[in-house]
Amino acid sequence: SQKIEQNSEALNIQEGKTATLTCNYTNYSPAYLQWYRQDPGRGPVFLLLIRENEKEKRKERLKVTFDTTLKQSLFHITASQPADSATYLCAINAGGTSYGKLTFGQGTILTVHP
Amino acid sequence: EPEVTQTPSHQVTQMGQEVILRCVPISNHLYFYWYRQILGQKVEFLVSFYNNEISEKSEIFDDQFSVERPDGSNFTLKIRSTKLEDSAMYFCASSPTNTEAFFGQGTRLTVV
Numbered sequence: 518s519q520k521i522e523q524n525s526e527a528l529n530i531q532e533g534k535t536a537t538l539t540c541n542y543t544n545y546s547p548a549y550l551q552w553y554r555q556d557p558g559r560g561p562v563f564l565l566l567i568r569e570n571e572k573e574k575r576k577e578r579l580k581v582t583f584d585t586t587l588k589q590s591l592f593h594i595t596a597s598q599p600a601d602s603a604t605y606l607c608a609i610n611a612g613g614t615s616y617g618k619l620t621f622g623q624g625t626i627l628t629v630h631p
Numbered sequence: 632e633p634e635v636t637q638t639p640s641h642q643v644t645q646m647g648q649e650v651i652l653r654c655v656p657i658s659n660h661l662y663f664y665w666y667r668q669i670l671g672q673k674v675e676f677l678v679s680f681y682n683n684e685i686s687e688k689s690e691i692f693d694d695q696f697s698v699e700r701p702d703g704s705n706f707t708l709k710i711r712s713t714k715l716e717d718s719a720m721y722f723c724a725s726s727p728t729n730t731e732a733f734f735g736q737g738t739r740l741t742v743v
Binding site: 549551553555558559560561562563566606608610616617618619620621622623624 | 635662664666672673674675676679681686687689720722724726729730731732733734735736737739
């Protein structure tokens with residue numbers, strides 16, 4: 518069966534450190550993989566998209582890697598700040614006829630301590 | 632910055648009643664979606680809509696659900712006869728390219 522798993526339910530780190538979140542998937546061949554941020558009671562906010570033929574994408578303090586052989590994406594936040602505390606969701610566009618449909622992982626709750 | 636707006640933010644309804652959740656997508660976007668999130672669970676896809684018709688729908692989106700774009704700006708989700716298990720946050724989203732999605736703040740639906 519198809520699965521998207523984010524390996525940690527919760528991650529606690531100290532301010533200034535790099536947070537690394539993991540997303541693994543099985544039985545998908547995604548055209549894209551995306552990362553979103555979700556704050557409590559709010560809608561997901563788009564952060565980054567990486568295509569199947571891309572290895573790495575950066576945006577300011579954020580970096581995403583995508584390994585289609587390992588079926589894994591890593592999401593890094595460098596120089597983390599307490600304001601980065603939120604739930605981070607990975608999501609897959611399956612491609613083909615399901616191009617626009619996003620399938621989400623369960624999320625990782627990141628807490629950055631001052 | 633343009634954003635997706637949803638109304639109402641909270642809706643309480645009696646089981647068996649009809650509800651309509653409203654959304655105003657970002658104005659130049661062409662692709663529209665509804666997702667839902669039951670408390671403590673994953674965000675789940677319900678339906679995608681493009682060119683005035685449904686592109687794809689999930690198993691959740693049964694005959695009790697319908698979507699409509701009644702005019703050039705609004706996008707609505709109707710649940711005909713609500714059940715207790717329909718209680719969730721409902722998110723509308725839109726996209727210019729059918730890839731990254733821009734979500735609204737959600738409508739919290741409580742069915743009692």
